[in-house]
Amino acid sequence: MRRELGMLMALILMCAGLYFSNPDFLGQSNVLNVTRLVSMLGIYSVGIGFVIITGGIDLSIGSVVGLTGVIIAKMSGTVLEGNSGGMGMSLWLSIPVALAVACLIGLIQGMLITRLDLQPFIVTLGFMLLLRGVSQTLVHGGSISIGDLKIAGLVESGWFNVGGNPILAYPLLIFFVVLILATYALHFTVFGRYIYAIGGNRDAARYSGINVKKVETLAYVISAGLGGVAGVCYASYIKEMTYNVGIAYELYAIAAAVLGGCSLRGGEGTILGIVIGSAVMKVIDNGINMYQFRYTDARQIQRIWRLDNNWTFIIIGGVILVAVILDQVVHIVQAARRTRRAGAAAAAAAPPPPASAPPAVPV
Amino acid sequence: MIAPTPPPLLSMRGIVKRFPGVVALGGVELRLSPGEVLALMGENGAGKSTLMKILGGAQLPDEGEILVDGVPVVLSSVREAKRLGIALIHQELMLAPNLDIAGNIFLGNERGRPGLFRTISRSAMNRKAQALVKRVGLNLPVTTPVSALTAGQMQMVEIAKALSVNARIIIMDEPTSSLTAGESEQLFAIVRQLRAEGIGIIYISHRMEEVFALADRVTVLRDGKYVGDVPRAEASHDKIVAMMVGRELSGQYFPSRPARTGSREPVLVVNNLLVRGAPAGVSFTAGRGEIVGFAGLVGAGRTELMEAIFGVTPALGGSMTLEGTPYFPRRPADAIARGVYLAPEDRKRHGLVLPMTIAQNTSLPNVGNYSGWGWLDRATERRVAQAEVTRLRTKTPSIMQKCVNLSGGNQQKVVLGKWLAMSPRVLILDEPTRGIDVGAKAEIYRHMAALADEGFTILMVSSDMEEVIGMSDRVIVMHERRIKGEVPRAGLTQQRIATLMTGRTEEQAA
DSSP states (O other): OHHHHHHHHHHHHHHHHHHHHOGGGGSHHHHHHHHHHHHHHHHHHHHHHHHHHTTOOOOOHHHHHHHHHHHHHHHHSOOOSTTSSOOOOOHHHHHHHHHHHHHHHHHHHHHHHHHSOOOHHHHHHHHHHHHHHHHHHHTTTSEEEOTTSGGGGTTTOEEEEETTEEEEEHHHHHHHHHHHHHHHHHHSBHHHHHHHHHHHOHHHHHHTTOOHHHHHHHHHHHHHHHHHHHHHHHHHHHOEEETTTTTTHHHHHHHHHHHTTOOTTSSOOOHHHHHHHHHHHHHHHHHHHHOEEEEEOTTSOEEEEEOOGGGHHHHHHHHHHHHHHHHHHHHHHHHHHHHHHHHHHHHHHSOOOOTTOOOOOOO | OOSOOOOOSEEEEEEEEEETTEEEEEEEEEEEOTTOEEEEEOOTTSSHHHHHHHHTTSSOOSEEEEEETTEEEOOOSHHHHHHTTEEEEOSSOOOOTTSBHHHHHTTTSOOBOSSSSOOBOHHHHHHHHHHHHHHTTOOSOTTSBGGGSOHHHHHHHHHHHHHHTTOSEEEEESTTTTOOHHHHHHHHHHHHHHHHTTOEEEEEOSOHHHHHHHOSEEEEEETTEEEEEEEGGGOOHHHHHHHHHSSOOOSOOSOOOOOOOSOOOEEEEEEEEEOTTOSSOEEEEEETTOEEEEEEOTTSSHHHHHHHHTTSSOOSEEEEEETTEEOOOSSHHHHHHTTEEEEOSOIIIIIOOTTSBHHHHHHTTTTTTSOGGGBOOHHHHHHHHHHHHHHHTOOOSOTTSBGGGSOHHHHHHHHHHHHHTTOOSEEEEESTTTTOOHHHHHHHHHHHHHHHHTTOEEEEEOSOHHHHHHHOSEEEEEETTEEEEEEEGGGOOHHHHHHHHTTOOHHHHO
16 A cells, blocks of 8 residues: 555645646636546556456557457437448447447457466557557548537436536546446455455465456456446547547556556556556646746736646656655565665674785785 | 694684574574585574575575674675685575486586687586586486486585585585485485585584484574584483484473273274376275374385375275265365365475465465355464464464464464364375474474374374384385285384385395
8 A cells, every 4th residue: 555655645746836836736627627627537547457467467458448449439420422421320329339349359368368377568559559540440530520419428428417517527427427336346356356456466366266268358348348438538628539639648657556556567556546646747747837836027017937838748657757756665665775784783782803914915 | 733723724703693573593602614514404484594604605694793703704605605705505506407417406507618708618517517416426418407306416516516616615405315225325425525625514403313414513492592512422412302302302302192992983984095107006094083104115106195185186996985975176175065175295385375474375275165155264264273373382473473483383384283183084195294393393293193182183294213113003105106015003013014114015124
């Protein structure tokens, strides 16, 4: 729990700092926007968490997020001249189909990884590229609008409207449902125990009669399935589906999971940690826009200094590195403290060097 | 005495090492002279491994001092220990299988031409390596990949590696645990040769015969404390065991079980089972309440046979019946569903999920059965684990302790507890007491006997001759993946088993 606690404290500090610099950070519209973004990242980060805890990796999530939206747009988008538009089908058909495709992708990846004993990294890398290409051909390299469909309102609407904005937007509600189910599955069921056991020692799990292949395959289905759920949310958020929606999202999800205490070696991590990690990622992202510094210049003019948006990746990358470095430094410092103590003890016990000792000869 | 006694090669005084919740070492003394073989003995958990880690520079003691040639030193890193001439040969050998012998000997200490990337000078390395390899009695070209070597040959490479850095203190941790008798003899010859060359050797072993054959002196640890130091001349089997366990072990080491005559009801019938890699099928029968010992040399195919019976690597042909009904597991889950369980040879790799707790490991194969609707029943899990810990007398502060923190004997008890919680029909024990101390061994034997008396069938693979003879109702001897013979309890002698093990039939020996 050390990592979870540390990240929670970092998150609270960050939020407090941002609020002091710019009270709008906790304004209604920004809070709603950030929770929505955290929810959408959180949904598929939780999914990838299942895979990471088994000791695997899923690089195809970003492409699954994109493909889900593209399938919905292609099937339900307005029919246009030529074949550049959609097919005008019902959302009640396209959304289930898109989610089923996502789950099927997870199933195929899981089967390839467990039955053929292929490495997760390369299988999901292949799917990452392949699915991106499928999205690209479906939209013919262009875009399909879904702004006029009912789904477009999904992100803006929800429960308990206050001043035209829902307190609980649907993405947040979906996120809550995902969290409850995932927490139950990972921390309160036999299935979850098997996920940890496989990540801890795959061989011992097999020797204990666990159907390792089935459990592991299911983890990839959950990962891709939740990627699909997140994809539905993103489609409604973006409204204009192009093939490049979701590029590099898998990397944010992996970062969120690791920030929240998952180990890429497997066997470690919690849903709570992944949620905190997702929140940290998105608050940093938002904070780059929100952070401001008011000052009065030499000519007594009030000025506001803001961060340059081009710094986004530098800051996010830096935060990830600082977090893992700090975590490791704590380990090392503890070890070093023991070394110093033992060194001091030995030094105290050591007699002074004999006067006749020959000078050290450089070798 | 004419000259003042030279300082000992190595001396450790008042070494204390604490881990969260435990004092691993509480004031340990150790002294080693040049050209001496010191046997370090103690039960598992007595602190031998911790002491060795400290000597190897992997861990620092919290208190105490270490002197090499009478000069205090701080072994702050593995590199520093090496620089002082201390070489540690681990029980699990630390060789890179993808490199050749020379590459392993000079790993991290490559001979190269000067320059930015220090181009490796192969010919110089190979020449030097060949000389070292010859010194340890290995007649192989140094360009042989290590993956092609036997366990015994790898041990020799480890020793050559230690010699390559001019080690003056060599620590060997259970060096014979995976060696054949012949290889062990060869190892002993080299140990004696190193002693003659003035190298100090700390020899850790559970095998009493080896200690008496090799050691000049025996240092005994118990529960992290220094118990005593005995010269070989004064050491006896009973005395050392008493020092190790802290009490006189009652004469009967193996539980006495009345030899049964008459036929037993067959439980597991193996008929012409073709194990992957075996030249022919294997057949045997195991009866109710019977302990069947499987003797043989390393590589005789015993583990492979057991893994086929447990479904890890399904057999290619033949048939089996369990209590009269056909039995042919395709995966361990099939075997477990029928009550056939395996406590594997390599506990850490196959037996336990080390980062998980005792409770979680105990429930692993069974947790699905007492959890309705997939809900994890933690209360039952803890109750079952606690019952097994109590029954097997596992030494641990709590069932929530992670298995990685347990000693070998206690880890084995967790593996046993995991299966005993599910009442086995057939229990397969592969090297049940390897690397386990005397006290825990006797306990495990007692549990085995109790299980057999309750009517369960036990298949025991063991390379420990005493154990095979002491525990088995019947011994099946394997050689080169075939069953070479069967010896009933009444006719068990070391001679008979050894003859069959080396591939001769009894007629040939006679």
